[in-house]
Amino acid sequence: MAAVVLKRQGLGLLRAFMVLLGVSALCSVALGTRRGNAALDQRGHRHRHPGQVSLHRHRQRAGKEGQVLHRSKRGWVWNQFFVIEEYTGPDPVLVGRLHSDVDSGDGNIKYILSGEGAGTIFVIDDKTGNIHATKTLDREEQAQYTLTAQAVARDTMKPLEPPSEFIVKVQDINDNPPEFLHGPYYARVPEMSNVGTSVMQVTATDADDPTYGNSARLVYSILQGQPYFSVEPQTGIIRTALPNMDREARQEYDVVIQAKDMGGHMGGLSGTTEVKITLTDVNDNPPKFPQSVYPMSVSEDKVPGEEVGRLKAKDPDMGDNGMVNYRLVDGDGMGLFELTTDSETREAVIKLKKPVDFETKRSYTLKVEGSNPHVDPQFLAWGPYKDEATIKISVEDADEPPVFVAPSYTFEVEENAPQGTPVGRVHAKDTDVANNPVRYMIPRYTDVEQFFSINSEDGMITTTRPLDREAQAWHNISVSATEIGGHHQDTKVRVNIRVKDINDNPPEFATNNEVLMCESVAPGKVIETVSAVDKDEMAHRQHFTFSLAPEVAHNHNFSLKDNRDSSASIYVLRKGFSRLTQDVYYLPIEINDNGFPAMSSTNTLTIRVCSCDSRDTILSCNVEPYVLPAGLSTGALIAILACIVILLAIVVLFVALRRQKKEPLIVFEEEDIRENIITYDDEGGGEEDTEAFDIATLQNPDGANGFLPRKDIKPELQYPIRPGGRPAANSVDVDDFIKTRIAEADSDPTAPPYDSIQIYGYEGRGSLAGSLSSLESVTTESDLDYDYLQSWGPRFKKLADLYGTKDCCMNDVDDGEDS
Numbered sequence: 001m002a003a004v005v006l007k008r009q010g011l012g013l014l015r016a017f018m019v020l021l022g023v024s025a026l027c028s029v030a031l032g033t034r035r036g037n038a039a040l041d042q043r044g045h046r047h048r049h050p051g052q053v054s055l056h057r058h059r060q061r062a063g064k065e066g067q068v069l070h071r072s073k074r075g076w077v078w079n080q081f082f083v084i085e086e087y088t089g090p091d092p093v094l095v096g097r098l099h100s101d102v103d104s105g106d107g108n109i110k111y112i113l114s115g116e117g118a119g120t121i122f123v124i125d126d127k128t129g130n131i132h133a134t135k136t137l138d139r140e141e142q143a144q145y146t147l148t149a150q151a152v153a154r155d156t157m158k159p160l161e162p163p164s165e166f167i168v169k170v171q172d173i174n175d176n177p178p179e180f181l182h183g184p185y186y187a188r189v190p191e192m193s194n195v196g197t198s199v200m201q202v203t204a205t206d207a208d209d210p211t212y213g214n215s216a217r218l219v220y221s222i223l224q225g226q227p228y229f230s231v232e233p234q235t236g237i238i239r240t241a242l243p244n245m246d247r248e249a250r251q252e253y254d255v256v257i258q259a260k261d262m263g264g265h266m267g268g269l270s271g272t273t274e275v276k277i278t279l280t281d282v283n284d285n286p287p288k289f290p291q292s293v294y295p296m297s298v299s300e301d302k303v304p305g306e307e308v309g310r311l312k313a314k315d316p317d318m319g320d321n322g323m324v325n326y327r328l329v330d331g332d333g334m335g336l337f338e339l340t341t342d343s344e345t346r347e348a349v350i351k352l353k354k355p356v357d358f359e360t361k362r363s364y365t366l367k368v369e370g371s372n373p374h375v376d377p378q379f380l381a382w383g384p385y386k387d388e389a390t391i392k393i394s395v396e397d398a399d400e401p402p403v404f405v406a407p408s409y410t411f412e413v414e415e416n417a418p419q420g421t422p423v424g425r426v427h428a429k430d431t432d433v434a435n436n437p438v439r440y441m442i443p444r445y446t447d448v449e450q451f452f453s454i455n456s457e458d459g460m461i462t463t464t465r466p467l468d469r470e471a472q473a474w475h476n477i478s479v480s481a482t483e484i485g486g487h488h489q490d491t492k493v494r495v496n497i498r499v500k501d502i503n504d505n506p507p508e509f510a511t512n513n514e515v516l517m518c519e520s521v522a523p524g525k526v527i528e529t530v531s532a533v534d535k536d537e538m539a540h541r542q543h544f545t546f547s548l549a550p551e552v553a554h555n556h557n558f559s560l561k562d563n564r565d566s567s568a569s570i571y572v573l574r575k576g577f578s579r580l581t582q583d584v585y586y587l588p589i590e591i592n593d594n595g596f597p598a599m600s601s602t603n604t605l606t607i608r609v610c611s612c613d614s615r616d617t618i619l620s621c622n623v624e625p626y627v628l629p630a631g632l633s634t635g636a637l638i639a640i641l642a643c644i645v646i647l648l649a650i651v652v653l654f655v656a657l658r659r660q661k662k663e664p665l666i667v668f669e670e671e672d673i674r675e676n677i678i679t680y681d682d683e684g685g686g687e688e689d690t691e692a693f694d695i696a697t698l699q700n701p702d703g704a705n706g707f708l709p710r711k712d713i714k715p716e717l718q719y720p721i722r723p724g725g726r727p728a729a730n731s732v733d734v735d736d737f738i739k740t741r742i743a744e745a746d747s748d749p750t751a752p753p754y755d756s757i758q759i760y761g762y763e764g765r766g767s768l769a770g771s772l773s774s775l776e777s778v779t780t781e782s783d784l785d786y787d788y789l790q791s792w793g794p795r796f797k798k799l800a801d802l803y804g805t806k807d808c809c810m811n812d813v814d815d816g817e818d819s
Contacts, residue, residue, distance in 0.1 A: 081131070081168045085139045086175055095122065095168055098129030100151040102160050110154040115147035115165070122147060122168065126154075131168075139170040140207045172209035174269065178218050178259040180204045183273030189240060191247035191279040192379070199229065199238040204259035204271055219264030223272065225255030233264070238275060247279040248316040283321035283376045287313035289368075289389040296350065296391060300358040301398035308337065308350040313370035313387055324370045333364030333393060350391065358397040359431060366391040401489035402428040402438045402481040408494040409479075411461065415469040415499045423452060423461040423497055428481035436483040443492070446478040452497070454479060461495065469499040470535045503595030505535035507544050509603045515570070516621060518612035519577045528570040529563075530605065532591045542566075542594060549588035549602050558587050558607070570605065579609045583621075734802065 081096045103109040113124040113131065122145065124131050150163040180202060187200040208215035220236045222229065230241040238255065255275040262268025289311065296309035315322040326348035328339050338353040348368060356364075371386035404426060411424030430436045440459045442452060452475070454461050459479070467475075475497040482490035515528040532544040546568030547553075548560050559571045570587070585607040592600040610621035789800035 081166065082171050083133050083137060083168060084171045085137050085173055087133070087136055092123075092132035092134050095131040095133055098124070098131065098149050098151075100129075100161055102151065103129075108154050109160065110152050110157070112150045112152060113147055114150075114163075116145040118147055121145070124149075133168075137170045139172045139209060140176060142170065143209075144169045172212045172215060174208055174213070174215035174262060174267075176207035176215075177269035178204040178206045178261055178271040180257075180259065180271060180273035183275075185273065185275040187238070187275060187277045188280050189277060190282050192244055192282055192284055193240050195240055195243050197240045199240065199277055200275070202231075202236045202238065202257050202273060202275065204236070204273075206261050208261065214262045214265070214268075216261060217263045218259045218261055221258050221260070221264075223256040223258050225253055225275075225277075228253055229255050229277065231257055238277075245279060246284075247281050248285065251279050253277045253279075281318040281321050282379065283317050283372060283374060283385070284379045284382060285316050285322075286383060286385040286387065287315040287324045287370045287372060288387050289313045289370060292389055294389060294391045295394070297394045297396055298352060298356060299396045299398045300356050301400055302352050302355070304352050304354055306352050308352055308393060309391070310342075310347045310349050311368065311389060311391070312345070312347040313389075315372065317372075320374045321372070321376075323373055325373050326368055326370050329367050329369045329388070331364065331366035331391070333366050336364060337366060337393065339368065350393075356395045357431070358395045359433070362395045364393045364395070366393065397433070399489060400431055401491040402430050402483050403491065404428040404481065404493040406493070408496065410496045410498070412498045412500050413463060413467065415502055416466045416504060417463055419463060419465055421463045423463060424495075425461070426454075426459040426479050426481075426493060426495065428459070428491065428493070430483045432483075434485070436485045438481045438483055441480050441482070443478055443480055446476070451475060452477060461497075467499045469501045469537075470505060473499055475499070501537040503536050503593065503597060503599055506599040506601035507532040507534045507591045507593045508601055509533075509591075509605075515605060515607045516610050516618055517572070517577065517607055518616050518618065519579060519609055520612060520616070521572050521575065521577065523572055523575050525572050526569045527558075527572055527607070528605070529567055530570065530589065531567045532593075534593055534595075534599075536593075536595065544594075545592045547590050547592075549590050552588055555587075557585060560587075560589060570607075577609050579611065579621075583609050585609070737802075 083093055083095050087093050098111050100109060100111075107127055110126045111124055111129045112126065113119075113122060118124075121133060121135050121137070122131055123134055145168045146165060147168060148163050148165050150159060151161045152159050181204075183202070185200060185202055189197060189199045202220070204218055204220075206216040206218060210216035219233045220231050221233065222231045222238075226241070228240070228242050228245060229238055231238050236257070236259070238257070253276075255277055256272055257275060258270050258272045260268045260270040291311075294309065294311050298306075298308045302308075313324045313326075315324055324346060326339055326341055328334055328337070336352070336354045336356055338351050340349045340351060341347070342349055348370070350366070367388060367390055369386055369388050375383070375385050405428070406426075409424060409426055413421060413423045426440065428438050428440070430438060439456050440454050441456060442454050442461075444450070450464055451467060452461050453464050459481075461479070477495050477497065478492045479495050480490050480492045482488055510531045510533045517527050521527065530546065532546075534542065534544075544566040545564075546560060546562045548555075556573055559573055561569045561571065563569060568589070587605040587607060588602050589605055590600060590602050592598060608621050610618045612618050786800065786803035789796045789803065792800070
């Protein structure tokens with residue numbers, strides 16, 4: 001629309017100008033839209049509605065008659081301007097034109113535009129006041145713009161009119177399709193729902209202007225999912241369209257919903273969304289056993305609690321709706337079998353409740369019922385929600401161990417019965433069809449001491465030795481029965497054997513305590529009442545009698561009275577007992593029982609005399625010495641002990657000193673005293689004897705290398721003697737023999753020098769004494785006969801060979817010369 005400033009040409013001119021402006025606006029809209037005559041008419045009609053031009057007249061009247069009346073200066077007259085969105089033409093869209101009544105058309109007026117989008121989106125011709133939109137507008141981004149217009153002098157930029165605001169609205173077109181902002185959707189509806197049951201509601205949004213035309217008026221329709229579901233066109237509510245939709249047949253449905261604007265007419269924009277609808281389960285199916293009859297088998301050797309078989313009723317429902325409970329309702333095996341439910345697999349488990357016997361009955365029948373615990377009342381008429389099946393159980397034969405005719409046995413045998421006395425017989429039989437014979441035995445671990453034996457064929461138990469009831473009154477053993485043939489299975493039975501008592505133990509005192517009696521006891525007083533016990537079984541009529549032993553029957557100190565109740569009283573016959581005279585009395589008493597045969601024993605009662613006060617309270621029962629024996633005083637005893645301690649200390653000190661003076665075990669080189677001691681085995685040559693040998697030969701050659709041998713032990717390792725020349729047995733070269741022995745001793749590192757032997761071939765000069773050596777005698781004529789050395793034994797054999805051979809040889813030489 002255009003805003004116009006009206007001049008004073010009168011009312012007719014004003015009307016004409018308004019029409020002109022309306023036509024101009026229509027032309028501008030037609031040029032801007034180019035969308036067809038229908039759109040042009042619709043827009044133009046809206047432009048020509050009331051609210052286009054607003055006139056404000058301000059008149060001044062003359063205060064006095066004859067004064068000329070002038071119209072006051074008028075401001076802007078505005079309308080709301082409209083521009084269509086999404087215009088894509090080559091030329092800018094003319095929005096409207098501004099004009100002021102002060103504009104004479106000479107170009108002195110300048111129009112200025114400011115506000116939202118001024119200069120960027122909206123531009124104004126400062127001379128003509130024409131406003132154009134230079135950019136494509138989007139109503140969904142901004143629906144209207146507020147601008148300010150003002151007329152100023154071009155040369156001075158001085159405002160000629162006060163500024164005034166006007167609004168440019170963006171007119172909507174259908175350029176946005178409907179959108180489902182929350183898709184895809186997921187919905188659930190119970191199976192078997194009635195037609196028209198609401199599933200869910202979907203809603204689409206359209207960004208176009210809902211107040212203008214049908215651009216935002218949506219209509220919903222279903223593109224996929226028929227004939228199962230439908231949708232309400234105006235609300236978008238999805239409903240079931242078919243009855244009895246079964247989840248077990250199909251559980252999920254993919255539905256596509258479309259929303260179309262323009263009221264669903266042709267040319268409208270549309271949007272779609274997916275809805276995944278899942279049917280939830282209801283209990284509409286009863287349980288059903290796949291089979292009407294289930295065959296099962298069980299071996300007769302199975303123990304109670306073992307599983308026989310399983311069965312399961314199928315229910316296509318889910319969760320609690322598909323849960324099945326089982327129970328036994330009929331059959332001849334209800335007492336022998338039981339039924340439980342596996343919590344994981346939901347199977348009915350048949351278990352053995354009691355043992356079955358193939359020889360007694362070979363087959364059983366059970367009837368099982370499976371039912372739903374949770375039934376929906378809505379579908380109760382579809383029932384019944386249960387089913388039945390028959391179980392036929394056959395008993396299989398097994399090789400069973402023998403069975404004793406009694407669960408346990410109890411026998412009796414008298415004690416001291418001789419070896420081989422029968423005790424009792426056990427009997428077992430093979431319950432199998434084969435009826436194999438049975439062999440008996442007593443496991444040794446039940447009869448460790450082997451008191452009994454059993455006949456392996458007939459089961460007769462006998463004793464192997466006399467039994468003592470007092471040592472062991474009961475014998476608990478086991479007997480094993482094993483079938484001959486088959487799998488050699490065995491079974492055991494408990495046998496309890498009671499040893500019957502005979503009177504084979506004499507009675508004895510019940511207690512063996514001493515009797516304490518005061519010295520001042522009065523005659524006739526009872527000092528003790530004795531009773532007896534018997535290791536044999538005490539029968540109700542068992543009775544004991546008491547009497548003094550014959551050797552003391554007439555004593556003057558004590559007497560005995562049998563009370564005839566298996567007890568006896570001891571009386572004092574005299575007074576004047578004294579501990580100093582006799583402090584202990586021994587009274588033998590004979591006890592007899594009334595068993596068969598009767599047994600008796602003599603038991604001694606000890607009576608001790610004690611000192612008592614005037615109230616017969618015992619003070620002491622020990623013998624106290626009245627005269628102390630002569631002895632040493634305490635001081636003398638202490639002196640004797642002190643002397644003994646001193647003597648012991650001296651002995652210990654002496655021993656310690658002797659150990660300190662003891663020669664060390666290791667010989668050190670610097671302490672070797674053999675350098676100052678010369679040992680001669682032969683006569684020496686005086687002062688010059690020290691020149692005859694080197695003292696270094698006495699040193700241990702190993703000592704120089706750091707090895708110091710022990711003198712108190714013998715070396716463990718023996719080194720072989722280095723080979724060397726050894727003179728013949730009949731050799732007369734004593735010097736070679738001695739050198740050989742010295743070389744062997746020097747070459748042995750393990751031989752400590754316990755002794756040192758030096759042989760001198762040179763005795764030295766200047767000795768005043770004559771020579772005592774016998775070494776030189778071999779060169780002189782001698783009348784000595786050394787043949788006696790042959791009789792001295794093997795130790796002197798070498799000397800005998802040396803000297804005896806020499807003489808023989810020399811004699812032979814002399815005889816040759818003489819001849």
